[in-house]
Structures are given as C-alpha cells and as structure tokens.
Amino acid sequence: MSTDNLDAxxxxxxxxxxxxxxxxxxxxxxxxxxxxxxxxxxxxxxLAAIAAEEGLDVLAIEADSQRDLAHLLGCDDPDANEDIATLFDVVDGIATLDEAIIPARQGEGGLVIPNLWFVPGSRRLKELDDKLSGAMLRELWLQRIVQGALGRFHVIFIDCPGDLKLTTKGALLASKDVEVMACVKSQEKEARALTELEATLTEMNAAFAALGVQLGIDWIVIGESVSDKSQGKAYTDAEEQLREAYGELVLTPSVRRSIKVPEAYSAQTPVPLYAPRSEPSLQYREIAAGMGLTKASFTP
Ligand SMILES: Nc1ncnc2c1ncn2[C@@H]1O[C@H](COP(=O)(O)OP(=O)(O)OP(=O)(O)O)[C@@H](O)[C@H]1O
Ligand SMILES: [Mg+2]
Incomplete structure (x- = not known):
C-alpha cells in the first residue's frame, strides 16, 4: 500500500x-x-525498533505466513485489510515493493514509529512453493524484490518462518552479503537446530557457488533465557554449550525471559518501545550495539 492510502x-x-x-x-x-x-x-x-531509534532508516520484511511481525509493528491482520499490500502481493505482481512498504506503529492505529518501515507478511506465503514451482532459479524470489530497497535503508531485517524451506532460502539469497542471524532459546533442541542450519548453509553455498554465495552464521542471539540455575539448570547448561561451541558469534548478553515480552506482543509494540527500561530492552540494546546497529557504525 502506498502511504497515500492513509490519512496524513x-x-x-x-x-x-x-x-x-x-x-x-x-x-x-x-x-x-x-x-x-x-x-x-x-x-x-x-532490533529494528532500536536501530530506528538510533536514527537509522530501517525496513523489516516479513517473509512469514504467521504475520506476527506485522502484529508487533501495529498491523494485526494485513490480509484482512484490502488497503494493505503484502509481500505475497509483491511476489504475485499485483503490488510494487513501495506499495507494500508501510510505516510501523505503536499498536493498531497508534503513533508512527519514526524511521521504521515494514512489508507485512501474508497467510498466502504458504502458497509460495506452489506459486514458484517450475520457475527458474526460484530460490532467488526475494532478491529481485529487495533490489528496490537497496540504497534507501541502512538496514533491512528479514523475518523468516521456523523452517529452512523455500521462503527462508529466498531470504538467505536476498543478496550476496546477507548477515545470517540465528535466533535461539537456551535449550538443547535449539542448539541442534543450529547444526541443521549450518548444514543447509553449506548445501546452499555449494548449489549457488557460481553466484558467489558464501553463507555462514554471522550472529547468534539467545533469547528468553533464564537467569540462574535454580530456575532451570538445563537452560543454563545449553547456553554455556552454545557459547563454547560458537564463541564470539554468540552475542552478549542473552535476553532474559520476562513477562514484558508477551505484554509487548499484546500491545502490538516492540519491547524496547513498550518497556524501555525492562531487562530484555536493555539487553537488546547491548546486542544492537554489538551488531553495529548504531548511527556511528554507518558511513554517512
Ligand atoms: N525474552 C522473552 N521473554 C518471554 N517471552 C519471550 C521472550 N522472547 C520471546 N518470547 C515469547 O516466545 C514466543 C516465541 O517468540 P517469537 O514469536 O519471537 O519466535 P519466532 O522464532 O518468531 O517463532 P515462529 O517460528 O513461530 O515465527 C512468543 O510468544 C514471544 O512472546
Ligand atoms: Mg516468528
């Protein structure tokens, strides 16, 4: 949707x-x-909210049919609003990228979050596999779309579904230089999922070597961790193992489990804006700084 469709x-x-x-x-x-x-x-x-607060121009693309990111950025159900174009509409050729970029808000119909824009996901992204079946180089489905945003934003985040299928592969191939941010909870099963991710990245590097693709995990964010062993030794052990196995790739600190995060979800607002002084918000700020998501890290 273009911004013309909204009251100024x-x-x-x-x-x-x-x-x-x-x-x-x-x-x-x-x-x-x-x-x-x-x-x-x-x-x-x-991270998108923190980077935007830093004064960076930020675009968040939701490559997930669950539409949780749209919800968190102030648009509860993009599919239900015919004035809103989604990422699927762009893939489908019925909307341009610019028509699908909308300003993020604090809650449905709430205040615009300065510098933060997003492309909402759609339930129809589930059809992506069928839609692109037989298309040449279908794994590059997002690359063409993202081209239109390069040079305009300091940072583009792409939120993927919880699998490594075509949608996620497209996000990983959005450009030759994507940064892979693996997000994990401090549980053993999640650490195992990282091994699976590494295997997929290796396969993709082999398959797309001719295009110069060289993917590897760049960042690991541990979210929803518990703060001490009395709350769950298995969690703290898994976290220690992750840090041992992946060293500096694991960003510091971990983000603690906090009621503020589900509360922020209900308020349809990113947690750093909903509860700026809460533990997870302060931890996400440190993580953002560790990733260089500050104005000073970008050349003007
Ligand atoms: N630090 C935290 N404290 C408490 N709850 C959290 C924290 N971080 C995330 N959660 C909750 O965990 C759940 C999963 O988080 P989230 O939706 O970000 O995961 P996801 O990887 O995007 O999931 P999916 O694969 O389904 O898209 C959500 O209900 C979220 O509110
Ligand atoms: Mg999600």
Missing part, C-alpha cells in the same frame, strides 16, 4: 515520506532458525 494525520502524527535512494550501503540481516518459536520475530522487532 492518522495515528496522531504526520506520515513520513518513504526513504529515497541516497546510496546507503544497506545491510541485510536475516533472522533464521529451523525450529519454530525461537524468538526470531521478537528479536527482529526489537
């Missing part, structure tokens, strides 16, 4: 202009994990 003053503040191409070197950060419920969407919403 809707939500109590004037709608911003979509960023033009000013030649930014755009970073693309893809949130992945083979297992579902592994804090990908929470992390994308949190």
């Amino acid at each position: 003053e809707e939500g109590g503040n004037t709608l911003p202009e979509l960023p033009a191409n000013v030649g930014h070197e755009t970073r693309i950060i893809v949130a992945v994990n083979e297992s579902g419920g592994s804090v990908k969407t929470t992390t994308v919403a949190a």
Whole structure:
C-alpha cells in the first residue's frame, strides 16, 4: 500500500515520506532458525525498533505466513485489510515493493514509529512453493524484490518462518552479503537446530557457488533465557554449550525471559518501545550495539 492510502494525520502524527535512494550501503540481516518459536520475530522487532531509534532508516520484511511481525509493528491482520499490500502481493505482481512498504506503529492505529518501515507478511506465503514451482532459479524470489530497497535503508531485517524451506532460502539469497542471524532459546533442541542450519548453509553455498554465495552464521542471539540455575539448570547448561561451541558469534548478553515480552506482543509494540527500561530492552540494546546497529557504525 502506498502511504497515500492513509490519512496524513492518522495515528496522531504526520506520515513520513518513504526513504529515497541516497546510496546507503544497506545491510541485510536475516533472522533464521529451523525450529519454530525461537524468538526470531521478537528479536527482529526489537532490533529494528532500536536501530530506528538510533536514527537509522530501517525496513523489516516479513517473509512469514504467521504475520506476527506485522502484529508487533501495529498491523494485526494485513490480509484482512484490502488497503494493505503484502509481500505475497509483491511476489504475485499485483503490488510494487513501495506499495507494500508501510510505516510501523505503536499498536493498531497508534503513533508512527519514526524511521521504521515494514512489508507485512501474508497467510498466502504458504502458497509460495506452489506459486514458484517450475520457475527458474526460484530460490532467488526475494532478491529481485529487495533490489528496490537497496540504497534507501541502512538496514533491512528479514523475518523468516521456523523452517529452512523455500521462503527462508529466498531470504538467505536476498543478496550476496546477507548477515545470517540465528535466533535461539537456551535449550538443547535449539542448539541442534543450529547444526541443521549450518548444514543447509553449506548445501546452499555449494548449489549457488557460481553466484558467489558464501553463507555462514554471522550472529547468534539467545533469547528468553533464564537467569540462574535454580530456575532451570538445563537452560543454563545449553547456553554455556552454545557459547563454547560458537564463541564470539554468540552475542552478549542473552535476553532474559520476562513477562514484558508477551505484554509487548499484546500491545502490538516492540519491547524496547513498550518497556524501555525492562531487562530484555536493555539487553537488546547491548546486542544492537554489538551488531553495529548504531548511527556511528554507518558511513554517512
Ligand atoms: N525474552 C522473552 N521473554 C518471554 N517471552 C519471550 C521472550 N522472547 C520471546 N518470547 C515469547 O516466545 C514466543 C516465541 O517468540 P517469537 O514469536 O519471537 O519466535 P519466532 O522464532 O518468531 O517463532 P515462529 O517460528 O513461530 O515465527 C512468543 O510468544 C514471544 O512472546
Ligand atoms: Mg516468528
């Protein structure tokens, strides 16, 4: 949907202009994990909100049929609103990328979050496999779309579903230089999912070597961890094992389990804006700084 479809003053503040191409070197950060419920969407919403607060121009693309990211950025059901174009509509050729980029809000119809834009997912992304069957180089489905956002945003986040199928592969191939951000809870099964992710990345590197693809895990975010052994030794052990196995790839600190995160979800607001002083918000800020998501890290 273009911003023309919204009232200029809707939500109590004037709608911003979509960023033009000013030649930014755009970073693309893809949130992945083979297992579902592994804090990908929470992390994308949190880091995107923090980067936007830093003054960076940020686009979050929701490559997931669950639409949790759209929910968290103030749009509960993009499929139910005919004024809103989704990522699927762009794939389908019935909307342009710009028509699908909308400003993020704090809650449905709430205040616009400055500098933060998103492309909502759609339930129809489940049909992507069928839609692209027989298409040449179908794994590159997102690359063409993302081209239109390069140079306009400092950072593009892509939120993936909890599997490593075509949708996620497309996100990983959105450009040659994507940064792979694996999101995990501190549980052994999630650490095993990282091994699966590494195997998939190796396969993709072999399959797309001619295109210069060289994927590897760049960042690991541990979300929803418990703070001490009395709350769950298995959790702290799994966290220690992850840090041992992956060393500096694992960002510090881990994000603690907190009621503020589900509360923020209900309020349809990224946790750093919903509860700025809460533990997870402070931890996500440190993680963002560790990933260089600060204005100072970008050349003007
Ligand atoms: N630090 C935290 N404290 C408490 N709950 C959390 C925390 N982080 C995430 N959660 C909750 O865990 C659940 C899963 O998180 P999230 O939706 O971010 O995972 P996901 O990887 O995107 O899942 P899916 O694979 O289904 O898309 C959500 O209900 C979320 O609110
Ligand atoms: Mg999700």
